[in-house]
Amino acid sequence: MTELPELIKGVKKRKKSFQRELYNRYAPIMRAICIRYTKDHDEAEDILQEGFIKLFTKINQYSGAGSFEGWMKRVFINTSINYIKKKRNILFHYDINDIPNDGMTYNFSDESRYNSGEGDIDDDDFTEEEIMTIIGKLPDGYRLVFSLYAIEQLSHKEIAGMLNISVSTSKSQLFRARKTIQKGLAELSKAKQEHKKKLESIRQKGSNLRLIV
Amino acid sequence: MDKDFNKIDKLVNSKMQTHAVDSTVNSWAVISRKMAWRNFLYFRLSSINIYYVSLFLIASIWGTLSYSNATTTSSSAGSFAVTETIRDIHSQEINPSNTINIEETFTNPEKSNPETQFTSNTIASNETQLIKAANNTDNNYNTEQINATVNNTKLLNKKASSSAAKNDLNELTHKNAIIEGETQISSNINISQKVTDLSPKTLASELSSLNQDFAIKTTNVDNLIQESFSTTKYSELDFMSPIFLENMMLFSDNEMDPDFKRDDTLEFYKLPSERTSWLIEAYFSPLYTSNVTKSIDSEMAEFINTKSEIESPVLSFTTGLNIMYQGKKNILLQTGVAYTQLGERIKREDMEQITTSTIPIYPDGGYDHYDTITFINLDSLNQGIHYTDTMLEHSWIVDNSTHDVSDTAKYKGTNTRNKYTYIEIPVIGGYNFEGPGFDLQLKAGLITGFWLNSEGMKANPHNSMELVDMNSDSPEYRKVNYAFTAGFNVNYPISDRFNLTTGLMYRKSLFDIHDSYLYDQRQKGTELHLGIQYRL
Numbered sequence: 001m002t003e004l005p006e007l008i009k010g011v012k013k014r015k016k017s018f019q020r021e022l023y024n025r026y027a028p029i030m031r032a033i034c035i036r037y038t039k040d041h042d043e044a045e046d047i048l049q050e051g052f053i054k055l056f057t058k059i060n061q062y063s064g065a066g067s068f069e070g071w072m073k074r075v076f077i078n079t080s081i082n083y084i085k086k087k088r089n090i091l092f093h094y095d096i097n098d099i100p101n102d103g104m105t106y107n108f109s110d111e112s113r114y115n116s117g118e119g120d121i122d123d124d125d126f127t128e129e130e131i132m133t134i135i136g137k138l139p140d141g142y143r144l145v146f147s148l149y150a151i152e153q154l155s156h157k158e159i160a161g162m163l164n165i166s167v168s169t170s171k172s173q174l175f176r177a178r179k180t181i182q183k184g185l186a187e188l189s190k191a192k193q194e195h196k197k198k199l200e201s202i203r204q205k206g207s208n209l210r211l212i213v
Numbered sequence: 214m215d216k217d218f219n220k221i222d223k224l225v226n227s228k229m230q231t232h233a234v235d236s237t238v239n240s241w242a243v244i245s246r247k248m249a250w251r252n253f254l255y256f257r258l259s260s261i262n263i264y265y266v267s268l269f270l271i272a273s274i275w276g277t278l279s280y281s282n283a284t285t286t287s288s289s290a291g292s293f294a295v296t297e298t299i300r301d302i303h304s305q306e307i308n309p310s311n312t313i314n315i316e317e318t319f320t321n322p323e324k325s326n327p328e329t330q331f332t333s334n335t336i337a338s339n340e341t342q343l344i345k346a347a348n349n350t351d352n353n354y355n356t357e358q359i360n361a362t363v364n365n366t367k368l369l370n371k372k373a374s375s376s377a378a379k380n381d382l383n384e385l386t387h388k389n390a391i392i393e394g395e396t397q398i399s400s401n402i403n404i405s406q407k408v409t410d411l412s413p414k415t416l417a418s419e420l421s422s423l424n425q426d427f428a429i430k431t432t433n434v435d436n437l438i439q440e441s442f443s444t445t446k447y448s449e450l451d452f453m454s455p456i457f458l459e460n461m462m463l464f465s466d467n468e469m470d471p472d473f474k475r476d477d478t479l480e481f482y483k484l485p486s487e488r489t490s491w492l493i494e495a496y497f498s499p500l501y502t503s504n505v506t507k508s509i510d511s512e513m514a515e516f517i518n519t520k521s522e523i524e525s526p527v528l529s530f531t532t533g534l535n536i537m538y539q540g541k542k543n544i545l546l547q548t549g550v551a552y553t554q555l556g557e558r559i560k561r562e563d564m565e566q567i568t569t570s571t572i573p574i575y576p577d578g579g580y581d582h583y584d585t586i587t588f589i590n591l592d593s594l595n596q597g598i599h600y601t602d603t604m605l606e607h608s609w610i611v612d613n614s615t616h617d618v619s620d621t622a623k624y625k626g627t628n629t630r631n632k633y634t635y636i637e638i639p640v641i642g643g644y645n646f647e648g649p650g651f652d653l654q655l656k657a658g659l660i661t662g663f664w665l666n667s668e669g670m671k672a673n674p675h676n677s678m679e680l681v682d683m684n685s686d687s688p689e690y691r692k693v694n695y696a697f698t699a700g701f702n703v704n705y706p707i708s709d710r711f712n713l714t715t716g717l718m719y720r721k722s723l724f725d726i727h728d729s730y731l732y733d734q735r736q737k738g739t740e741l742h743l744g745i746q747y748r749l
Contacts, residue, residue, distance in 0.1 A: 014252050014260075016245070023241055028233035035234055045237055052244050057251060058521055065511030074515055078522050131228045150222040151229045161679065162519075178218045185221070 001025075004068060011059050019056055026069070027052070030076045032132075036147050037080035039136040043087070051079040077152065081162065084140065125189055134184040138177055145170050146177035256719065267717065268701060275648040494535040494549070494714065496744030502529050502555045505721075508732040513674070517732060520672045523680075527558040527630050531740060535639070545643035545654060553662065555736045556631045559670050561680065627680055631669025633690075633726065633736065635662035639698065650705070657699035660720060664690050674731045689728040696722045702742060712746040 002010070002021055010018025030051060034044035055075050062071050135143060144163060148154045149170075154162070156170040163170070256264050503526035506517050533551025540546070641658030667690055673679040674686065702716030722735035 014248075014255060014257060016248075016252075019248065020241065020245070023244065027236045027240070031236045032229070032232040032234045036229065036232075044234075045240060048236055049240060049244050049247070053247055053251070056248055060505070061507060061517055061521060063507060063509050063511075063514070065509065066514055071514055071518070074518055078518060082522060126224065126228070128228045128232045131225055132232065135225070146225075150225050153226075164679075178221055181221055181225070182217060185224075 008059070008062070008068060011056060014056070022055075023052055026072060029069075030072070033073060033076050034080050036132065036135060036151070037077065037144065038084060039143065043083065047076070047080050047083050050083070051076040054079060073152070077148075078162075081144065084144075125192065126185065130188060134181055134188070137184065138180055141173050142177035142180060145173040146181070149174050264717075264719075271653055271701070271703065272646075275646065275651070275653055490539050491749040492537040492539065492712075492746045493749065494537060494744045494746045495533075496535070496714070496742060497532040498530065498718075498740045498742045498744070500529045500531050500553070500555070500738045500740045501526055502736060502738035503527070503557050504555075504726075504734050504736050506732055506734045510731075513732055516672065516674055523559055523561040523672060524557045525560060527556050529554045529556055529632070529738070531637070533637070535744075537746070539645060543645040543647065545641075545645055545656065547639065547641040547643070547656070547658070549639055551637045551639065553635045553637050555633045555635070555738060556669065558628070558630050559680065560628045627670070629670055631667070631671070631683055633667045634665040635694070636665060637662045641698065652704045654702040654704065654716070655700075656702060656718070657697075660696040660698055662694045662696060664692050664694060664726075688730050690726055691724070691728050694722055694726055695724060696720045696736070700740075700742075704746065710748045712748070714742065714744045714746055716742045718742055 002018070007018055007022055007025075011022055027048065031044060031048050034047040034051070035041060038044050038047060055072060058075075062068065135147070138146065145159055148159045148162065149156070156167045156174075159165075159170045160167045165173075252260070252262070254263050256262050504524065506520055508514070508517055531551050531553040533549055533553075535547050535549030537545060537547040637660050639658055639660045641656050643654050643656035643658075646653040646655075667683055669683045670680045671683045673681045698718050698720040700716055700718035702714050702718075704712040704714045706712050718740040719738075720740065721737040724735070725733040726736060727734065
């Protein structure tokens with residue numbers, strides 16, 4: 001396997017073999033990023049192709065400072081966000097602190113109302129695919145902000161600049177995203193526990209039967 | 214709650230950092246196909262690209278036309294030589310000083326090599342020899358010697374056999390029976406030497422078809438076939454007769470006219486490379502231009518990435534006057550003055566929501582359902598920005614009851630072009646390849662650009678998604694910038710002094726367009742050169 005600096009050099013010279021090797025090495029990770037942002041596999045495929053073409057044509061802009069994988073991820077994230085912008089307008093539900101009190105509204109500062117009481121979440125309870133499924137069910141605005149904050153670890157200011165929204169919108173979207181994910185994880189955990197119990201009872205019944213026999 | 218949320222963040226982060234999904238089988242094939250085209254349009258020394266292919270095609274066309282014209286040239290050379298020969302015959306008195314040594318020729322027949330290249334005088338002198346030999350009743354010349362002379366004449370006929378030369382002869386034949394007579398006689402003598410089935414009547418009839426004014430007598434060719442020239446009555450063809458000479462003078466005024474149209478073949482032989490000349494050129498050329506941005510500062514990497522996302526090449530122009538010197542050995546030197554606009558397009562779909570409304574959130578569970586209808590506000594398009602209007606039909610579904618809210622939102626986009634204006638002075642050298650119908654010039658050189666102004670928008674270096682005026686934040690554009698240029702031109706003459714010129718020239722800034730700024734930006738472009746040249 002070619003060393004990364006050598007690989008980058010070859011890609012900068014537009015050599016096809018190096019481009020292919022870079023693609024083989026990083027395509028699965030980048031595709032996962034694309035799916036995370038667009039949630040549609042066909043769209044993710046289009047974004048992946050567009051992203052790699054941009055990468056190959058603009059690789060001379062990578063000056064060598066900072067991580068190459070990080071730079072590459074940013075290319076794909078930007079490509080994903082731009083793709084989504086072109087295809088559909090992303091809706092952000094604005095901060096409800098501004099709305100008149102004509103219904104049952106909530107102030108985000110009232111944390112007790114949002115305590116789901118579902119208990120601790122264990123890392124080992126969930127697979128990557130299950131996490132992806134839960135994230136995929138989020139609305140566009142929630143999903144983008146949450147992914148950029150929790151996974152790419154950008155600040156609200158950076159997210160606001162990237163998505164051209166206010167910092168407060170970014171915060172409220174993140175809050176709602178976390179709530180939704182938390183609920184989703186809790187339901188999934190509950191379902192898994194129930195499934196486990198069922199399996200256990202079936203096993204016990206089975207072993208009792210053997211004993212009888 | 215923060216603790217719970219932090220756990221969620223941590224959980225998702227740990228799972229997603231290493232998450233990978235295999236791409237589809239055809240994915241690389243699609244990328245490879247699209248990159249093949251992009252690589253072909255990209256100039257690299259070490260691989261085939263559109264620039265090499267274009268040059269190869271032009272060189273092939275030029276080479277093919279040169280070769281085919283060379284063949285025509287040879288034919289014209291034959292006709293030129295024949296015409297000139299005939300002129301020589303008519304315009305010159307036939308006297309011994311114009312002939313080669315007959316004795317030498319006849320005693321040394323091996324010297325009379327049919328493959329020898331004949332000068333016009335040699336051909337003329339051979340004709341003269343023939344005539345002299347025919348008139349010679351000395352009987353000193355044997356058949357072999359005469360045959361040698363006849364073989365030399367065959368060479369004349371070979372030259373005359375090319376289609377161009379034949380055409381010339383045919384043209385002249387109608388006007389000048391003398392020429393016809395001479396060539397006929399030459400060819401007939403040739404025929405009579407090698408073909409035995411040519412009857413005397415055929416030759417006689419050919420000779421009798423000559424212009425009646427010459428009163429040329431027929432001759433008995435039997436002896437020509439069987440005997441040496443000494444027995445021929447060739448001498449009956451009296452080229453020195455007064456009638457012959459009188460008519461020769463009559464026709465010579467036309468055929469010997471130096472301005473006779475055959476002169477153009479003479480003109481053809483003047484080697485253009487021996488000319489040196491000055492040319493003035495005026496041009497207006499479309500220029501496909503963009504920029505290349507870099508920074509060694511790792512903190513600028515994200516900004517540069519975002520900047521490149523919103524920028525794209527734009528069609529601009531350059532126009533000006535050049536003065537060119539084409540010296541000996543086809544060397545070119547060129548300078549001039551030009552007004553050039555470089556730039557790029559800024560295009561971004563913003564998500565700035567201009568108008569908003571409030572949406573109530575219901576705490577007892579439920580889900581959000583919305584439909585949107587999106588359309589572009591056409592009135593805004595010509596302002597360099599555009600608005601996308603979105604109508605939302607928003608519903609919050611709770612326990613099978615719905616609470617409908619209608620809402621609208623506006624989203625703003627930007628689509629504008631940046632301009633960097635320069636007065637430029639190019640200094641270019643090159644080489645001219647002459648072709649039959651056009652010239653191919655390869656050029657390279659330096660452009661000195663004096664900055665006039667810049668206008669447009671740019672991504673804010675401090676907030677990459679914000680667009681600000683290009684001149685904000687004091688970018689300090691260099692007053693003088695330098696660019697390298699290289700490419701090729703094709704010049705097509707439309708008259709003696711005017712040429713049309715076209716070609717492709719690539720250019721790229723050698724330095725950052727800023728004196729000192731947060732990032733390095735250089736302009737590049739490809740020019741489709743269109744102009745007209747006047748030779749002084």
